[in-house]
Amino acid sequence: AQSVTQLGSHVSVSEGALVLLRCNYSSSVPPYLFWYVQYPNQGLQLLLKYTSAATLVKGINGFEAEFKKSETSFHLTKPSAHMSDAAEYFCAVSGVETGNQFYFGTGTSLTVIP
Amino acid sequence: NAGVTQTPKFQVLKTGQSMTLQCAQDMNHEYMSWYRQDPGMGLRLIHYSVGAGITDQGEVPNGYNVSRSTTEDFPLRLLSAAPSQTSVYFCASSYSRWGGGYTFGSGTRLTVV
Numbered sequence: 001a002q003s004v005t006q007l008g009s010h011v012s013v014s015e016g017a018l019v020l021l022r023c024n025y026s027s028s029v030p031p032y033l034f035w036y037v038q039y040p041n042q043g044l045q046l047l048l049k050y051t052s053a054a055t056l057v058k059g060i061n062g063f064e065a066e067f068k069k070s071e072t073s074f075h076l077t078k079p080s081a082h083m084s085d086a087a088e089y090f091c092a093v094s095g096v097e098t099g100n101q102f103y104f105g106t107g108t109s110l111t112v113i114p
Numbered sequence: 115n116a117g118v119t120q121t122p123k124f125q126v127l128k129t130g131q132s133m134t135l136q137c138a139q140d141m142n143h144e145y146m147s148w149y150r151q152d153p154g155m156g157l158r159l160i161h162y163s164v165g166a167g168i169t170d171q172g173e174v175p176n177g178y179n180v181s182r183s184t185t186e187d188f189p190l191r192l193l194s195a196a197p198s199q200t201s202v203y204f205c206a207s208s209y210s211r212w213g214g215g216y217t218f219g220s221g222t223r224l225t226v227v
Binding site for chain 2: 009032034036041042043044045046049090094095101102103104105106107
């Protein structure tokens, strides 16, 4: 069965530093992969998605992610953190092995230190 | 604005009470889902629907019912509320089975006492 694992439930970075949030998936076939962001007391917003086209995916707010089949990873990065990036980030997977649905990782809380 | 609308935003129930969480979308999406979010557990799928009249169970369906009589609406019913159902509930919809990504509502925060 497909699933995603997010390494690190809490990540802290300094303002202006690189943001790296890790996501690994388990699947015997390449899945569809997504990153969502959740600001406090809000719903989830789609940041970016991989649907088997380009392996480097650019999203909103300067975020991007690279699909690496050999490493079964889909890590989220941003070159320079901004205070407004502080939020909860979720990786999600869907595809043939999930049936009709998305499955989410347990989330990574990003803190940006001024 | 187009999107997914959930009501109510907050609710307190007593153990044993029943209630319905409402969800409506105006994007003509076929796929709709209900998730619950609990600290440290991410989002877990409760029930989902692939179109009007078609629903199925997700990971944690016990204690919840759904129906989908129209494309727009996908209500979630709590049959007999329990403290373990205290959570934040999100409804989401998508135009695509797998690759489109879901649009989420703003959530319902439910407390069962």
